[in-house]
Amino acid sequence: MSRTAQAEPRTETKRKIYCANCKNCKLVPSPVGDDTRYVLRVRCAAGKWKKRLGDEKLYKYFTVIRRSMEECDAYEPMGDEEEFLQDLKRNLPINDEVYEPADSPS
Numbered sequence: 666m667s668r669t670a671q672a673e674p675r676t677e678t679k680r681k682i683y684c685a686n687c688k689n690c691k692l693v694p695s696p697v698g699d700d701t702r703y704v705l706r707v708r709c710a711a712g713k714w715k716k717r718l719g720d721e722k723l724y725k726y727f728t729v730i731r732r733s734m735e736e737c738d739a740y741e742p743m744g745d746e747e748e749f750l751q752d753l754k755r756n757l758p759i760n761d762e763v764y765e766p767a768d769s770p771s
């Protein structure tokens with residue numbers, strides 16, 4: 666058996682872009698049930714996250730650390746990525762939590 670495909674030599678290592686470290690990655694509340702409670706979602710304010718049919722795609726907040734791009738012309742880094750991502754990993758909820766708004770004044 667001959668080997669026809671050979672691995673291309675790597676010329677450079679591209680760094681993955683983490684959307685969580687981008688100014689366009691926005692945290693938004695999304696109502697659930699009777700609209701008195703909400704869950705947290707993230708959206709790309711630059712409109713880069715799309716469903717197959719073109720609608721905007723939102724992701725669950727607790728998965729934000731997994732959102733990454735090979736490249737993005739709208740990426741706006743917010744600072745020290747490594748430190749930010751470590752803090753985020755420590756503080757992210759582990760699942761999709763439901764929140765209630767703070768009690769309103771009577």
Ligand code: SF4
Nearest residue numbers: 684687709713737739
């Ligand atoms: S602009 Fe690009 S890097 Fe920033 S959140 Fe949107 S897709 Fe991610």
